Amino acid sequence: MVCQPTEEQPQWGGFIAGRSYKPRNRAMTHANLMNNYFDLNSVYTEEDFRCCYRMRRHVFERLLCDVQQVNPYFRQKRDRAGRPSFSPHQKVTVALRMMAYGSPADSIDETHGMFESTCLDTFQEFCDTIVQLYKEEYLREPNQEDLNRLLRKAEDRGFSGMIGSLDCMHWDWKNCTTRWQGGFSGRSRKPTVVLDAIASYDT
Known part of the structure; x- marks a missing residue:
């Protein structure tokens, strides 16, 4: 009996040959996110935003600006098919949701249309960037x-x-x-x- 070689499955899911591709509408989920929380006449109020994000909107916007300046990962690019990738708002929102609520990466797919492996990459990039940005001011021992x-x-x-x-x-x-x-x-x-x-x- 000859064993057929099998392709090793990635640790966090991701693409495997033969697995059907699930199209995610990144543009739609971004539009929904902006309409709900960030547009001028957003669905949810400032208090709703604070409850959901565990911070005020102006703090989120400062955080969003800072991480984009330090880490190119949080700037929107285009994928291999020429389509816009996840927006900075989507990436930071996903990282904060995982952190604030302990949401597992695979549950984010349903609400934000982001693959499990992408969620984990985003969370890791976010944590590393926060340490890089704020360690001198907030993450140090008092002198x-x-x-x-x-x-x-x-x-x-x-x-x-x-x-x-x-x-x-x-x-x-x-x-x-x-x-x-x-x-x-x-x-x-x-x-x-x-x-x-x-x-x-x-x-």
């Missing part, structure tokens, strides 16, 4: 100048010696492996990760 400023501000408000407010939350770990679930489960009996943060008056 002595920062600490002195925070201590002065707290003292002016009657809290001498305090640099910030400690807060924590339990984040549900939906994809926790079975063997680790016991060590990460508490009263809720669901695996969670505790996130701690010290928030200053300006962050």
